[in-house]
Structures are given as structure tokens and as C-alpha cells.
Amino acid sequence: MSDQQPLLVEIRDNIQIMTLNRPEARNAVTLEMAEAMVSALDAFDANPSLSVGIIVGAGGTFCAGMDLKGFLQGKRPTIPGRGFCGITIQPPRKPIIAAVEGYALAGGLEVVLACDLIVASREARFGLPEVKRGLAAAGGGLLRLPHRLPYHVAMECILTGDMLGAERAQSHGLVNRLTEPGGALDAAIELARAVAANGPLSLVASKRVVNESVDWGREELFERQAAITNPVFASQDAREGAAAFAEKRKPVWKAL
Known part of the structure; x- marks a missing residue:
């Protein structure tokens, strides 16, 4: 062997x-x-x-x-x-x-x-x-x-x-x-x-929405997407991304 x-x-x-x-x-x-x-x-x-x-x-x-x-x-x-x-x-x-x-x-x-x-x-x-x-x-x-x-x-x-x-x-x-x-x-x-180079939480959520949404009904698309993406908007990384853009620097992601 x-x-x-x-x-x-x-x-x-x-x-x-x-x-x-x-x-x-x-x-x-x-x-x-x-x-x-x-x-x-x-x-x-x-x-x-x-x-x-x-x-x-x-x-x-x-x-x-x-x-x-x-x-x-x-x-x-x-x-x-x-x-x-x-x-x-x-x-x-x-x-x-x-x-x-x-x-x-x-x-x-x-x-x-x-x-x-x-x-x-x-x-x-x-x-x-x-x-x-x-x-x-x-x-x-x-x-x-x-x-x-x-x-x-x-x-x-x-x-x-x-x-x-x-x-x-x-x-x-x-x-x-x-x-x-x-x-x-x-x-x-x-x-x-x-x-x-992009936000790690954003990457995971984006991949998840793309893959899972093929099975979602039309009437529930945005509601089910929100359950996945809302935590991204509320994350520390989202604030860091906005701050980095305003300060013209590269963001420092923490996956939090």
C-alpha cells in the first residue's frame, strides 16, 4: 500500500x-x-x-x-x-x-x-x-x-x-x-x-441565496432572502466595509 x-x-x-x-x-x-x-x-x-x-x-x-x-x-x-x-x-x-x-x-x-x-x-x-x-x-x-x-x-x-x-x-x-x-x-x-478580497459573510450569504433560491416559491423569494442577508447588513463587517470605503482604504474583515 x-x-x-x-x-x-x-x-x-x-x-x-x-x-x-x-x-x-x-x-x-x-x-x-x-x-x-x-x-x-x-x-x-x-x-x-x-x-x-x-x-x-x-x-x-x-x-x-x-x-x-x-x-x-x-x-x-x-x-x-x-x-x-x-x-x-x-x-x-x-x-x-x-x-x-x-x-x-x-x-x-x-x-x-x-x-x-x-x-x-x-x-x-x-x-x-x-x-x-x-x-x-x-x-x-x-x-x-x-x-x-x-x-x-x-x-x-x-x-x-x-x-x-x-x-x-x-x-x-x-x-x-x-x-x-x-x-x-x-x-x-x-x-x-x-x-x-470581499467580505467573508457576504460571500457565504450570496452563495447560499443563489443555491437555495432555486427551490423557493415566487411569493416568498424576498422574505427568504432577507432571512439570510439581514444578518450580513447587521454585521461588524458591513460597518467596516462602509468605513473603509469612506476612508479610502482596504477593509479589514473579521467575519463578524
Whole structure:
């Protein structure tokens, strides 16, 4: 058994970088990796000094999906209540960015779709090849992809199992920023810093409203939004943001 850690965690200022670390297997997800991801995301959400997370793959590729050897041994890399790789059912409360080099396939694409922002190399490839294996993209691919791409483009990916190039993905709005090969992580860090410069309570509340409001009735939209956003307006950080603007300085956030 290898002593290699399946997930590497690095803190840079207020950004947490999580690296899928099985490059010899194109970072295919094992149960151990999924368990490590749950621990990393819980620590990320619980740490008030962290504002943004990044998920990246080691060795020039993002993730080829589920580790099939583990699957054949009955070890599916899905955590109850948390989903594939510990993220697809319950992503973190805070914003998270996928930095994609190489392939993001099957469960790998489903991890990407669980993120809020996507940065990709021009040579990156996305796909849900489950139908080619007699399986189904049950880790969120069937649920999320038709809401991120035009219906017929999404259905082509889902029903053929063929890959979608990064440039076409960006043209349809799936990818936020394209980079040259090898530049996805640096560009993701740059984007993360732009996000992390903002109020941490504002970021969490904004993400929560966007994600939860899809299930709200029209007549209750603003009432339910207010329950989430009113505490932000009443926070110390809101006063700090206004004071910093008036005083022409950078705000010092306390997540309070």
C-alpha cells in the first residue's frame, strides 16, 4: 500500500488549495480521497480566516473519475450525505474554484460542477462517459450539466459520452477563464484573490441565496432572502466595509 497522501492541502493567505494527488491514476477518486476531502472541506468551512477554496489535480490532469479498481472491490468513493469525492451533494458553504488541466471526466467533471467558478487550460477536456461503460452520471452530472450548458449541448455530452473541449465549454459559459496549458492553478489563485478580497459573510450569504433560491416559491423569494442577508447588513463587517470605503482604504474583515 502506498504512503502517498490522496489529497494535499495547502493554505495561501485566506485561500485553501486542495490537490487531488493520484497522478499515476489520473487522480481517479478512491474512498480514501473522498474521506480526506470531507475533512479538508469541513476544516475550510470552519476556519474564519479562509474565504475561498481551490480544487486542482496533480500531474497535469484534473480527475478521470472513480477509481474502477476500488469500485470492483466494493469501495465506492461516495460519502453519505456528501456525495462523490465528498463534495457533489454538499459542497462547502464558502466559494470554491476548480482549476482544470487535462481531463475532467465522469466523477471528475461532477466535482468541477460542484464548484462555483471554473478556470481551465485551453487543452482541458470535460466529459461524462458513463454511458460508454453502462453506467450513469449519478454524482450530479445529470442534474447540473443541463443547467450549465444549453440543453442540446448538455444532452450531446450526456448521451454520446464524448468530450467537450475547454474553448467550446467557455463559449457556452461553463468556464470562467481560459489559460495556456499549465496556467490553470495560477489563474485560479488570481481569481480566488479577487473573490477573497470581499467580505467573508457576504460571500457565504450570496452563495447560499443563489443555491437555495432555486427551490423557493415566487411569493416568498424576498422574505427568504432577507432571512439570510439581514444578518450580513447587521454585521461588524458591513460597518467596516462602509468605513473603509469612506476612508479610502482596504477593509479589514473579521467575519463578524
